[in-house]
């Protein structure tokens with residue numbers, strides 16, 4: 001790991017720490033680093049974080065932090081996963097209707113505020129890492145972020161990557177911004193100021209890094225072949241019994257009857273049933289288990305009798321993935337657990353807000369890795 005004369009761990013601040021996906025990623029990256037403080041407003045998330053890491057994050061609104069507060073930590077790197085709602089599709093629809101959102105949304109303001117503090121700190125962080133939803137890269141918050149970083153002497157490389165590109169049968173494309181303060185630079189400086197859709201640069205490869213979205217999606221179909229089967233991510237202790245909390249209640253959600261009668265079927269439109277031996281499941285959102293449509297896959301535990309023939313939902317014995325299984329798709333370590341008092345809905349909500357360790361760990365390794373000597377561009 002570069003630019004360290006002495007072998008001291010990098011000092012890291014984790015903003016919007018949630019249940020600690022970023023900290024798990026840092027641990028999995030192999031970077032010698034120490035999280036010197038985490039910041040999070042939600043006390044339930046802080047219970048989970050404390051349970052697993054033995055440290056309770058600083059509880060409060062990130063917006064109220066000052067440059068002086070941050071200076072006290074002498075941090076080398078800031079890791080940030082701000083709330084994503086301002087940039088999601090629903091909000092974009094509102095935008096289309098003419099209502100100003102994005103950075104005007106209160107949820108974006110703590111993020112912009114923290115970035116604005118950078119030039120006012122006595123030792124600005126040498127590295128920054130930002131995670132968010134796809135769509136962020138076209139938002140005005142993104143524009144303001146890049147503007148602030150550029151003015152504060154950072155070079156950036158941006159990525160849109162999904163766990164599918166790392167062998168995990170889970171579709172969760174996310175936006176990432178990696179920033180280094182000059183004179184630090186990236187291992188592949190020719191990728192500066194680019195949005196990259198391939199993990200190639202993380203491994204010293206420069207193959208097809210700048211596809212457009214369609215090419216990336218086509219590519220991901222091929223990637224499925226190299227993914228592990230969904231079965232490997234299942235909690236084998238789960239017994240499928242009708243009426244169990246995680247089983248899917250057709251009567252509430254609408255389905256096709258076993259006698260072939262069409263019922264109102266809100267499920268099949270947008271929810272992918274993941275067969276036990278398949279190689280893909282959809283992104284779990286924080287509303288998984290609360291709503292069915294578009295919030296994540298359901299698991300079909302029984303193969304259809306005739307392959308290719310549509311079978312009724314009941315026959316397929318659908319169930320929700322358990323929180324442990326969602327954590328597995330997020331590549332959380334085996335010893336991650338929720339404290340007993342956390343409800344099922346809260347578990348799904350916090351996991352839905354979290355991130356893929358399989359994706360973030362190699363990005364962090366790349367961010368912290370040694371850089372060539374900076375040349376004037």
Ligand SMILES: C[S@@+](CC[C@H](N)C(=O)[O-])C[C@H]1O[C@@H](n2cnc3c(N)ncnc32)[C@H](O)[C@@H]1O
Nearest residue numbers: 016017018019021040041042061062081110354
């Ligand atoms: C997208 S989630 C990040 C989750 C985290 N990376 C994880 O692995 O669980 C955003 C988090 O920021 C927290 N948050 C939102 N606004 C905040 C603010 N103004 N100050 C502190 N925390 C905030 C939310 O409670 C939520 O846990």
